[in-house]
Amino acid sequence: xxxxxxxxxxxxxxxxxxxxxxxxxxxxxxxxxxxxxxxxxxxxxxxxxxxxxxxxxxxxxxxxxxxxxxxxxxxxxxxxxxxxxxxxxxxxxxxxxxxxxxxxxxxxxxxxxxxxxxxxxxxxxxxxxxxxxxxxxxxxxxxxxxxxxxxxxxxxxxxxxxxxxxxxxxxxxxxxxxxxxxxxxxxxxxxxxxxxxxxxxxxxxxxxxxxxxxxxxxxxxxxxxxxxxxxxxxxxxxxxxxxxxxxxxxxxxxxxxxxxxxxxxxxxxxxxxxxxxxxxxxxxxxxxx
Amino acid sequence: xxxxxxxxxxxxxxxxxxxxxxxxxxxxxxxxxxxxxxxxxxxxxxxxxxxxxxxxxxxxxxxxxxxxxxxxxxxxxxxxxxxxxxxxxxxxxxxxxxxxxxxxxxxxxxxxxxxxxxxxxxxxxxxxxxxxxxxxxxxxxxxxxxxxxxxxxxxxxxxxxxxxxxxxxxxxxxxxxxxxxxxxxxxxxxxxxxxxxxxxxxxxxxxxxxxxxxxxxxxxxxxxxxxxxxxxxxxxxxxxxxxxxxxxxxxxxxxxxxxxxxxxxxxxxxxxxxxxxxxxxxxxxxxxx
DNA sequence: GGAACCTGTATGATCCATAATACAGCTTCG
DNA sequence: CGAAGCTGTATTATGGATCATACAGGTTCC
Numbered sequence: 001x002x003x004x005x006x007x008x009x010x011x012x013x014x015x016x017x018x019x020x021x022x023x024x025x026x027x028x029x030x031x032x033x034x035x036x037x038x039x040x041x042x043x044x045x046x047x048x049x050x051x052x053x054x055x056x057x058x059x060x061x062x063x064x065x066x067x068x069x070x071x072x073x074x075x076x077x078x079x080x081x082x083x084x085x086x087x088x089x090x091x092x093x094x095x096x097x098x099x100x101x102x103x104x105x106x107x108x109x110x111x112x113x114x115x116x117x118x119x120x121x122x123x124x125x126x127x128x129x130x131x132x133x134x135x136x137x138x139x140x141x142x143x144x145x146x147x148x149x150x151x152x153x154x155x156x157x158x159x160x161x162x163x164x165x166x167x168x169x170x171x172x173x174x175x176x177x178x179x180x181x182x183x184x185x186x187x188x189x190x191x192x193x194x195x196x197x198x199x200x201x202x203x204x205x206x207x208x209x210x211x212x213x214x215x216x217x218x219x220x221x222x223x224x225x226x227x228x229x230x231x232x233x234x235x236x237x238x239x240x241x242x243x244x245x246x247x248x249x250x251x252x253x254x255x256x257x258x259x260x261x262x263x264x265x266x267x268x269x270x271x272x273x274x275x276x277x278x279x280x281x282x283x284x285x286x287x288x289x
Numbered sequence: 290x291x292x293x294x295x296x297x298x299x300x301x302x303x304x305x306x307x308x309x310x311x312x313x314x315x316x317x318x319x320x321x322x323x324x325x326x327x328x329x330x331x332x333x334x335x336x337x338x339x340x341x342x343x344x345x346x347x348x349x350x351x352x353x354x355x356x357x358x359x360x361x362x363x364x365x366x367x368x369x370x371x372x373x374x375x376x377x378x379x380x381x382x383x384x385x386x387x388x389x390x391x392x393x394x395x396x397x398x399x400x401x402x403x404x405x406x407x408x409x410x411x412x413x414x415x416x417x418x419x420x421x422x423x424x425x426x427x428x429x430x431x432x433x434x435x436x437x438x439x440x441x442x443x444x445x446x447x448x449x450x451x452x453x454x455x456x457x458x459x460x461x462x463x464x465x466x467x468x469x470x471x472x473x474x475x476x477x478x479x480x481x482x483x484x485x486x487x488x489x490x491x492x493x494x495x496x497x498x499x500x501x502x503x504x505x506x507x508x509x510x511x512x513x514x515x516x517x518x519x520x521x522x523x524x525x526x527x528x529x530x531x532x533x534x535x536x537x538x539x540x541x542x543x544x545x546x547x548x549x550x551x552x553x554x555x556x557x558x559x560x561x562x563x564x565x566x567x568x569x570x571x572x573x574x575x576x577x578x
Numbered sequence: 579g580g581a582a583c584c585t586g587t588a589t590g591a592t593c594c595a596t597a598a599t600a601c602a603g604c605t606t607c608g
Numbered sequence: 609c610g611a612a613g614c615t616g617t618a619t620t621a622t623g624g625a626t627c628a629t630a631c632a633g634g635t636t637c638c
Contacts, residue, residue: 008297008595012480012490019479023434023513024403034614045597050616066615067604082472114313171536177529180538183371184523186475186495186516190308191301201301204493206475210527224312227475234473238499240466247460249469251540297625323584334627339586355585356634584635592627598620605614 009044010051016042017052021061021072028074032062035070059230081136081232098137103162104196105131108150115147118211119219127222128153130161133196141231143193147222167212170221175214177221182210184234193226204229298333299340305331306341310350310361317363321351324359348519370425370521387426392451393485394420397439404436407500408508417442419450422485430520432482436511456501459510464503466510471499473523482515493518 017038020026032038035053039046053070056062063073111119111127121127127147134142146166155173171177189203197205205226212221227233237252309315321327324342328335342359345351353359400408400416410416416436423431435455444462460466478492486494494515501510516522526541 010595015477015479015490018477022476024401027402036614047598048596051595064615065605067613068606069614112313113316179529179541180527182525182527184473184495186493186518187308187311188304188493190305202304202491204475204477206473206495229475236471238469238471240469252468299625325584336628337626340625353585354635356583357636358584579638581638582636585633587630587632589630590628592625594625595623597622600617600619602617603615606612608609608611 009042010048010055013038013042013044013049013052014055017056018059018061021056026072028072030072031069032072081141082235083232084234084236100135100138101162102133102135102140103130103158104133105129106158106161108153111147115222119147119149119222120217121149121219126150130166131192131196132162136231139231140197141228143196143226145224149220152220166221166223170212175220177212178215179217180210180212182208184208187226189226197226197228199228206232206234298331299337299344302327302331302333302338302341303344306345307348307350310345315361317361319361320358321361370430371524372521373523373525389424389427390451391422391424391429392419392447393422394418395447395450397442400436404511408436408438408511409506410438410508415439419455420481420485421451425520428520429486430517432485432515434513438509441509455510455512459501464509466501467504468506469499469501471497473497476515478515486515486517488517495521495523 017026017032026032032053033041035046035049038049038052042049053062053064057064057070061073062070064070107129108126109129111121111125111129115127116123116125119127127149130144130146130148132144132146133140134144148166148170152170152173152175156169160169167177185207187205187207189197189199189201189205191201193199193205194201194203197203199205206229208223208225208227210221210223210225211219212223214220238249239252240247241250242248306315306321315321321342322330324335324338327338331338342351342353346353346359350362351359352362396418397415398418400410400414400418404416405412405414408416416438419433419435419437421433421435422429423433437455437459441459441462441464445458449458456466474496476494476496478486478488478490478494480490482488482494483490483492486492488494495518497512497514497516499510499512499514500508501512503509527538528541529536530539531537
């Protein structure tokens with residue numbers, strides 16, 4: 001009766017360094033402490049430190065130079081996709097990037113209770129279940145599982161689903177899609193999503209669950225999407241509205257600011273040369289044990 | 290030469306079952322396949338299956354009955370908090386739940402480059418850095434790291450920060466907060482957040498990064514928030530707008546629909562009694578430790 | 579009651595992540 | 609150049625996770 005399943009030490013160190021890099025504590029271009037130093041600092045062997053660095057290198061967060069050191073990789077090779085709230089990728093096309101879809105699974109099944117209930121199905125009613133993967137420039141970034149009532153799914157073919165957006169097929173069938181509710185959350189990659197997204201099991205994933213209703217309130221689509229956080233994230237602009245007693249944020253409507261996003265990415269990329277490591281402020285929290 | 294850090298087998302099976310339970314594939318009250326069956330299915334030993342089930346049981350997702358079986362726990366003990374886009378928890382108060390804040394760290398430091406740049410600071414300018422944990426009914430659910438320019442941070446005290454919302458303090462100082470941009474993503478828990486949120490290292494977390502600007506475009510707050518996905522998620526209602534060539538989703542404004550959320554929670558809670566498997570199972574779970 | 583399940587528990591063998599150490603080859607810098 | 613770093617690689621040893629097996633005790637159902 002003791003420790004439960006503790007993550008591997010290598011993984012723990014990997015996460016620690018990863019957090020410091022992402023938080024900007026270790027700026028791009030900076031040299032990491034040497035492997036012996038890291039090993040001593042975390043009270044592990046150098047082999048374990050190496051395995052942690054292997055993970056960071058595989059993710060492109062770090063670059064190793066034999067004889068010289070290990071450096072935080074500047075100018076992230078893969079720029080993440082940015083989607084606005086409504087999950088529109090319109091500005092992707094502006095950037096000249098191409099998306100593709102691969103259909104992994106297609107069939108008619110009895111739905112899990114939770115989905116049947118969220119779509120408002122009658123007991124025994126079947127659904128069309130499909131699993132797709134979306135790719136950006138050939139790299140997978142999202143894993144989509146959709147459930148559609150059978151009567152609606154029958155209005156299009158498997159080939160059509162593989163070629164066109166599901167929502168377009170639904171609307172083509174004459175169904176009006178007017179309302180939707182969605183929830184954003186996080187989870188860990190299970191075996192299938194991990195394989196499809198080219199990740200290891202246990203990697204973090206961003207999830208989006210959306211239920212689309214027609215004007216009568218009938219559920220027409222249940223979407224469960226998993227996104228690779230390094231290749232996809234949700235962005236939004238907010239404005240402060242309301243009068244004094246009740247000020248709060250509200251999403252700013254209108255086209256997403258592709259220009260601003262691009263600017264932020266660029267400036268982030270080339271700002272590290274005149275810097276001379278000003279005493280590294282946040283070390284205070286580290287030592288705890 | 291194979292390596293890569295593969296998660297422990299027990300953890301992998303834990304993740305798999307957990308996903309199936311959360312996805313509703315294994316409905317509440319359902320009996321899981323027996324330990325020998327699971328062991329055979331995943332090609333591991335029964336001991337390993339047991340360790341995975343231990344984790345599920347510790348999280349309250351599953352309940353074991355010696356001699357009988359292992360069952361999916363119905364009526365999740367902790368209901369997740371639901372926030373709308375603007376991250377307002379107003380309906381929490383309606384539900385009679387109380388939130389609290391614990392200040393973990395407070396001080397003035399030299400900011401990481403990424404944060405200095407996103408706030409538009411001059412080189413050498415220092416920032417106030419604070420780390421707080423928010424609790425709901427005594428349980429931690431979010432881990433907030435904020436960076437505020439020094440000139441602004443000096444307008445309030447450490448004690449005030451521990452007691453009042455940061456945005457309120459900022460506006461009290463006379464600064465107008467008008468615009469903000471935010472990004473939602475997912476990550477894994479590093480050591481400090483894991484400890485503060487009562488999680489294991491490597492647990493999935495929902496992240497929110499928000500940068501608040503005043504009307505002149507000057508950055509006044511950089512917020513990095515980590516949320517426990519089992520206790521917090523973002524919800525939003527969408528409406529379909531635009532004319533035919535340019536249909537897309539847009540967030541539905543207006544007050545958050547606490548009523549609808551409550552309804553959804555409730556129906557989810559009691560939809561498994563008139564179910565069509567009166568043979569076994571419903572009676573099985575009655576007693577609760 | 580009794581057969582057929584189930585979970586709980588114990589045992590010893592095996593495999594793999596980690597530790598400890600040593601050395602090669604490279605880069606940086608005085 | 610040469611010392612002092614660094615990464616890359618190999619070695620053996622150890623401990624924990626996992627395996628295979630067996631048995632105890634409870635539940636379900638005939």
